[in-house]
Amino acid sequence: MNSNVEKQYVVGIDIGGTNTVFGIVDARGSILASGAVKTQSYTEVENYVDEVCKNLLPLIIAHGGVEKIKGIGIGAPNGNYYTGTIEFAPNLPWKGVVPLASLFEERLGIPTALTNDANAAAVGEMTYGVARGMKDFIMITLGTGVGSGIVINGQVVYGHDGFAGELGHVIMRRENGRLCGCGRHGCLETYCSATGVARTARELLAARTDQSLLRNIPAESITSKDVFDAAIQGDELAAEIFKFTGSLLGEALADFISFSSPEAIVLFGGLAKSGDLIMKPIQESINANVLQIFKGKAKLLISELKDSDAAVLGASALAWELRE
């Protein structure tokens, strides 16, 4: 009997600062069962792993047991693919270097791979999503921050140390750039994340006097969703905020194209769902800024994975790539 045929499922675990979500996934990218635990409730990583396993194991058993599972994939902040460790993740309760992949392997006896969430998203898109069949693409995740996963020659770029692909921290404004959470100034993430959009809104509202629906909201509580809602109601200032954001992101993408000349750039996250409001300025800015030799070559695509499923699917996709 061929043991490959038996192992028809994978497990995806997405570790966020607040919640950990996990699921059993088949080869077509359907989530057959899923569960969640609160990440912050477990100050000891062993207790955390116990709790995830306690919730996950019944789902595995209900789908034929451990022998049906090819592997576990984990997406986690500051995840190092080479070592299977989480290293100095500021938003997680466990300090230092945490050997998470081996903790799960020991508990469940299932091979486990781990990387950061944006790299996992790239593998998910390549396995189940809009980048199926592509050998060269760049995934950009637009969330609270800006993350990236780079695929070259069909492989995720992990770099020498396992941490490559931090395109949210490429410097876009070297003079008077915005202060970033990383301690430096002018990072892409300070402009093109959801929080960056809110920051742009506050800056523009303070610097100018023209009317805007956004003036009805206390400046400090404006979110990127508010800006979107105002823009679709025809608010010009809100539309301008998207234009600024998209234009700056396009400048960055034009540079990324000079690096790896990808077949496509895949955008994921709330901002990418803002339609022409954001996509049109991004595409115009790429066209205006990209080197002649690359003009018109890289496709600009939006992720096809459902927001709520994408993190688990991305993590699970890592497991298909595990060697027996």
Add this chain to the structure above:
Amino acid sequence: MNSNVEKQYVVGIDIGGTNTVFGIVDARGSILASGAVKTQSYTEVENYVDEVCKNLLPLIIAHGGVEKIKGIGIGAPNGNYYTGTIEFAPNLPWKGVVPLASLFEERLGIPTALTNDANAAAVGEMTYGVARGMKDFIMITLGTGVGSGIVINGQVVYGHDGFAGELGHVIMRRENGRLCGCGRHGCLETYCSATGVARTARELLAARTDQSLLRNIPAESITSKDVFDAAIQGDELAAEIFKFTGSLLGEALADFISFSSPEAIVLFGGLAKSGDLIMKPIQESINANVLQIFKGKAKLLISELKDSDAAVLGASALAWELRE
């Protein structure tokens, strides 16, 4: 008899706008014989290929004949690795898309690979030079322009279209950036090439009034060599020009590290030979600008290949990677 053992040499051909240099190279990177023709003398590419072959074939025969040659590698501006063509190279006499690799294959019956000169330099460094054994590094060539060859997972990054790795055209100054030969403004190459250094010299001399040995040279004829000569004589303005250049290059390298997290960055070309004058500001600028997670990780190295041999060696190294 094992046919691999027989094929103990490769041929490297470096095509420049003025000269074409070629040589027969052994596995240790020794050039056993070499020759040259004037590129610009042949407006028809067929005549050019005939002339190169006429000069190359006697060298090949003197080293055991075509059956000893594993392959030919060609480094050429705008070279496309996937198709073996040179595409719209502004400094070469042949217009449009030129199928150079297949022209040589037809004439000589030897498998031929082709890429641009900076990618060839990266393969050369990986095969014979300071990047031996490295899987992840970035080669930066500092010459008239700034070129780059990126190696990830042991493979040169050619991208979707064969043209990836144009890091000389990443935008470093988005406001009031210098006009680049590519038609855009603020490219790395406008600051950190030999011509960029001369440009910085002219700008500083015009903007300031302090003494400098460089004021003895007519501004329009200042070269990066003049700036170097002045700097080693203790000229402060000249030293400042190197500091500016190195600092800006370090900013760029810090961003490149965020992309592929290489084990090393290898610098090649005249500027890289300027010692501490340039290397110290580059290293300081990398340290000051790189994302925390990558701090102190990527080594900054200088090519070990002799300037006069490097182009032929780089091109020849491509041929070792050819499949039988």
